Amino acid sequence: MSKKIVILNGSPRPNGNTAALIEQFTKGAEQNGNQVVRFDLQRMNIHGCLGCCKGGKNPSAPCVQNDDMNKIYPHYVDADLIVLASPMYYWGISGQLKIAFDRLFAVAECDANYQNPVKGCILLMAAEGDTEENFEPVRHFYHSLLKNLGWKDCGIVYAGGNMDAGAVLQKPQQLQAAFDLGQSIQ
């Protein structure tokens, strides 16, 4: 059965390595009949969470802030699978992605017990470093996040060794891994 997939793209570089991974992933996923919606967070007007804990009153626009998160919320609620796509910035996800993810708390606030909707999740990450050690902090963050949300890990592509925008285009194995992961979704 086809899945609804939401990609949160945390890279600011339109022709960067994360974008190339997303393109391949999307090709694979769409070839398999899945529906993919992508949000390029850098181009959106999204503010950081205020920590007011006053959201959750209106399910279609659950946050007290009215910005471009309102374009994401309905797709997020509907989605089977969320793709976190990001360059590694200081051994973490980019600020663009973290800010958007924090704002998803407003959806949990719609539930009396602050339950997050249960999703599958995928991580696509480009980075300069290419060692196990370099990816360890992100691996830990990603798996802790999923454990606490009760989400299922549906796959990860760590594309290391890529500094310049487009460097990953010279690494067919990494592009193939992103494509194969997309195609594995059913």
Ligand SMILES: Cc1cc2nc3c(=O)[nH]c(=O)nc-3n(C[C@H](O)[C@H](O)[C@H](O)COP(=O)(O)O)c2cc1C
């Ligand atoms: C602010 C900043 C911080 C970065 N921090 C790391 C890091 O901690 N580890 C690493 O391996 N690469 C780091 N990089 C390199 C990027 O992850 C790498 O260039 C990646 O391919 C960028 O993805 P993009 O082309 O999608 O923007 C950093 C780059 C920038 C601009």
